[in-house]
Amino acid sequence: MPKAPTDKNANKNKGKRAQLPTPEQVAEWIRENPAQSGKREIARAFGLKGQNKIALKAVLKELEASGVVNKRGKRFAEPGQLPPTTVLDVVERDREGGLIARPIQWDVEVDGPAPAVSIVNHRNSKAPTAGIGDRVLAKISGNPTLGFRGRVIKRLERNVGAVLGVFRAFKEPEGGIVGRIEPTDRKVNEMLVYEQNTGGAENGDLVEVSVVGRNTQGLKQAKIDKVIGDLASEKAVSLIALHQHNIPTEFPEAAIKEADAAGDADMNKRADWRDLPLITIDPADAKDHDDAIYAIADDEPTNEGGFIVTVAIADVSYYVRPGTALDREALTRGNSVYFPDRVVPMLPERISNDLCSLKEDVDRPAMAVRMTFAQDGRKLRHTFHRIMMKSHARLAYQEAQAAIDGDPAPRAEPWLEPVLRPLWAAYEVLKRGRDYRKPLELDLPERKIVLTEDGQVDRVIVPPRLDAHKLVEEFMIQANVAAAETLEKRKQALIYRVHEQPSMSKIESLRDFLRTLSIPLAKGDQVKAETFNGILSGVEGTPHSELVSTVVLRSQSQAVYSPNNQGHFGLNLKKYAHFTSPIRRYADLIVHRALVSTLNLGAGGITLADEERLEQIAEMISDTERRAMMAERQTIDRLIAHHLQNKIGAQFSARINGVTRAGLFVTLDDTGADGFVPISKLGDEYFIYDEVTHRVQGDVTGGIYQMGDRVEVELVEAAPVAGSLRFDMITEPREGDGLPRSKRSRSGSPSGRPQRQRRSNRFGGRK
Structure with a gap:
């Protein structure tokens, strides 16, 4: 009975009349040589010719029918086995923080769940490292029983579907190139479009494209697969958010x-x-x-x-x-x-x-x-x-x-x-x-x-x-x-829905703020949901109602998922x-x-x-x-910015929902749109920012703009793709209310020339 040849002595069988290997020998060869597991490679390894090659086909069918091996394309493999080099998606981390990847090509019906591959990142090696979300070409070691390990050979450009961009047509096409794609994702490089790949797109259209190759200079060539159309449409705007946040839209x-x-x-x-x-x-x-x-x-x-x-x-x-x-x-x-x-x-x-x-x-x-x-x-x-x-x-x-x-x-x-x-x-x-x-x-x-x-x-x-x-x-x-x-x-x-009590720092900030309104807040661990309810009911119907509600809301923690039960503070x-x-x-x-x-x-x-x-x-x-x-919030911002871009110069009723050193964030009453008023647009005097009371106050008149105030603003600029709006303030600051200015207010404000001369660079920022 012939012994299964190893890779080193496989060529010694050439020219010799070899016996047909047993199914066990063929299975052993496939297990030990996963990179050379096609029918032709197996026949060459055992020196088979003529009728024996036909008989080998029957042996392989027998092994496949019995479940000893599986056929993948033209190759055979042990069930659950990975090829020595394969493409993986890095999807998660294990309990120790190590990276786990899974093969992108895997037949669940044939081989069961896709195996996990532990990624080996060598800090001192020149080999590329990987992180969650990367697609990599990796060298595989191990087996289904003991587990797989993968050493990254190279990171691959992940094809997450179509690239979204704006088609910019050239006035004078050259060499068949009629335009370029300006991707909405800044991380993606511009691509060239040849005449045969325009897909009927016109200059300025929002389009979905796929990469079809490179030109002689190495620049990517794009084929326009779909014209989304008007950037002002909801369909186009939501696609921008989906691509920007890498939210998958197509199922594998x-x-x-x-x-x-x-x-x-x-x-x-x-x-x-x-x-x-x-x-x-x-x-x-x-x-x-x-x-x-x-x-x-x-x-x-x-x-x-x-x-x-x-x-x-x-x-x-x-x-x-x-x-x-x-x-x-x-x-x-x-x-x-x-x-x-x-x-x-x-x-x-x-x-x-x-x-x-x-x-x-x-x-x-x-x-x-x-x-x-x-x-x-x-x-x-x-x-x-x-x-x-x-x-x-x-x-x-x-x-x-x-x-x-x-x-x-x-x-x-x-x-x-x-x-x-x-x-x-x-x-x-x-x-x-x-x-x-x-x-x-x-x-x-x-x-x-x-x-x-x-x-x-x-x-x-x-x-x-x-x-x-x-x-x-x-x-x-x-x-x-x-x-x-x-x-x-x-x-x-299990996984709990956890909403923790506000942090001590947020509680202290809230306490400092409420003190300016002569509202007491309990010390330490005595703060409960009903404590906040008492505060809110106490200011209901007063001029400070919206201000206090906003500050209380922003003092709350973000709800998360966790296997550790920490209760739900908001629901008590x-x-x-x-x-x-x-x-x-x-x-x-x-x-x-x-x-x-x-x-x-x-x-x-x-x-x-x-x-x-x-x-x-x-x-x-x-x-x-x-x-x-x-993504949902940014899409709404973009939609409303598109909606308002033709209303430059219009005036709107709004509420101040955020105060910073750079200016005021406002929310429009009729649409709920958020926008920004640079502090340079508040007046000619110097406005001092008070972090504790969430306001700015003029150093000459003592006039105040405070979070929660109702104001009138004028739209001066709209950036639909960014979803941002900039306003000028129309409403004069209200008179000082006699509330004490916090000790932190002056230390937080700039000094020098009047604030009017300091142009804000925060246009389009969000709270």
Whole structure:
């Protein structure tokens, strides 16, 4: 029986009549020589010719059929094996902070989840280093059993899809080159466009392009794939934000393939709740429906006046399993991103808008929590269930509210007595518990941009805050609390939604500010959410109301995700996790998986690997949440800047929402747009900045501009692509109010010539 030849003596078999190797020998050769695993290389290694080469084909088919090797293109490989040199995406860090990458080409159906590759960065080596988000060519060592390690050979230019830019046509084309692409991302170099690659674009068009090569000077050549059109359109503006923040818009082929292959859920370990009249209440334009609710009076004699509330949430964990392409892409995105006329979903539409959307009169798998509340709003108990449900009605907030208020609501009226009235009665009970809990009560109206059909800003509105909104919100909060309590009680690792108490430095700054208004603030750890509520209610209706509300808001910490429970200060809750939106938030998917595992509810539970990297996952999704918020805000800024660019010289009512040494930030009343007034535009006198009282004060007249003040401003400049506005101040400063100037005010102000002569360089800055 011939011994499997090594790479060094493979050529010795040339010219000799060799015996056909056994399947075991062929498998050993493939395992030890992954770089030379094609049929031709294997035949050459064993010295096979003629009929033996045909017989080798049968051996390879036998090995493939038995699962000993897998065929990838023209090569064969051990299952789970990586080629010695491959392209990787660096996606995360392990518990020790080391970089983890995964191959960009991997067949999940054949080889299972893509393997993790530990990236080796040598500090003293000339080899390039890598970071999260990089695409690299790497030398691979190791195996599926012991794990893989990758040494970076070179960083690659990552093809994240189309490049966005503005087409600048040349007046005089030369050598077939008719223009260039000016990318919206400053990190991307300009590209040349040849006549055959213009795609019908005209000078100044916003376009999507792909790189098709380089010219003789090494400059990249671009092909215009899509003309976006008018920069003022919402579609173009949102694309700028997506590219700027590297938010993926296209799903990998493997993820789409998994989503398309998904089918209806089975009844394994599911309770049949299809007869329970659960309903969805969502925005009128919602495309996915991930939560349904129902309530009924508790008939237990010991709980008179109490209610049983049921919240059912789409069972995303059944479809998106750990380690799959869908799961990796969902983690990369972290959450869905919402623009005025575009949604970039966390999951493909087959999952988010179809299989996991709780559509009316359609069977859908769900995770449900049934909660029993006492008459005073205390939660007595709760249980979780994996169910099959059917939404009995799809209502908009306005429809549900209209039915309750006795206004015409044809779609909602049939459900008024059997479902809606019990829901509102249960909400009255839950409100008692909320009032006892005393969460932070900040009135933060949310503006909504209404667009025309061609993507232009039509108007900006503040939708009314209905009881229907508050009802659904409170039901979701209670479901989130129940999830955190269940998992913590069972000592199951999870990701909490954490909102820490304001830092001591912010509390001290707030205390200094409130002291100027003769408002006391408790010392040290005594500060609670209800403390702020008392301050806000105390200034309600006074000239300082908006100022105090703004300063209190800015003293709060940023909510984040964490595997360590630190409570939720704003909601005044000791345990809180996100459970109610797994279609659009990865944190909720992790909580669902944790519940499936700890309650033994079937397939799709959390894995040990995920449990071990919860801290890293929490950090990643906290980052993607901030990224989404920034992209959404910047898109709105750009839209409104486009909307106002033809109104230079117009005057607007505004409120000062920020004060700095360089000038004032203002928010327009009608659109909510933010802009900047340089301090040089406030007057001829010298204005002194007071950090504690959030104001500037003239050193001659004593006139004051302070955060929260109502003012009139004139628009003098709009930069639509940057989304920035600059104003001149029209309103004269108000008279000094006799409040003490803080000790820090003079030390923070510049000295020398009058402030009028100091031109600000902060145009377009944001608070």
